[in-house]
Amino acid sequence: EAEMDKIKGREYKLPKRYEHYFKLTYHKDKFYGYEEREDVIERELQLCGYFAIVTSEKMTAPEALNLYKSRDVSEKLFGSDKTFLGNRSFRVASSQAAEAKIFIQFIALIIRARIYTLLRKRKAEMPGKPNYLSVPSALKELEKIELIRQPNGNYKLDHAVTATQKVILGAFGLDEEWIKAQARQIGKDIQNAAMPEEQKDDDEDAENEEY
Structure with a gap:
């Protein structure tokens, strides 16, 4: 109902699944209303x-349900370990390696x-159900955030952060500025790692003199 209320008066054809629970009314290709x-x-x-x-403890029904679901999710998570972490077979040569892998x-x-x-x-806070969440x-979407090396040896983001990536980052409390700051720092670290030791010593001496 919330979704249909948003599109009233607009030219829009609702999917067939809505007709199972509602009688839909259209007028000149525009969605007019619905009836249960x-x-x-x-x-x-x-x-x-x-x-x-x-x-065994006094709590509200929502609190009990959340507690139950959290434990149920933990059990399912360990049960699905074989699926997305490749734990069907350990493929290790020693018990020490098996412990480290686990x-x-x-x-x-x-x-x-x-x-x-x-x-x-x-996802629960957003209208609709975006499939990228x-x-x-x-993770596949965030992997597209890459650094490229410029002709002058500096590194920068390959492209701007997309709207989809901003939504995903927002779920973790991050934003585009955080990505840019991390990109600058990683670029400097890469440059320093590739710099000859003599030049590193000279740069450190220059920094100490300035200090």
């Missing part, structure tokens, strides 16, 4: 089930879970 199919909605509500959560995967799971939580929160899509 109460019999359909009531029939589906009758098929809905109920569940109860018993807690530890790294555990840290990776924590990071991935945090990314997923922030993206899901951002899933973990794989968001």
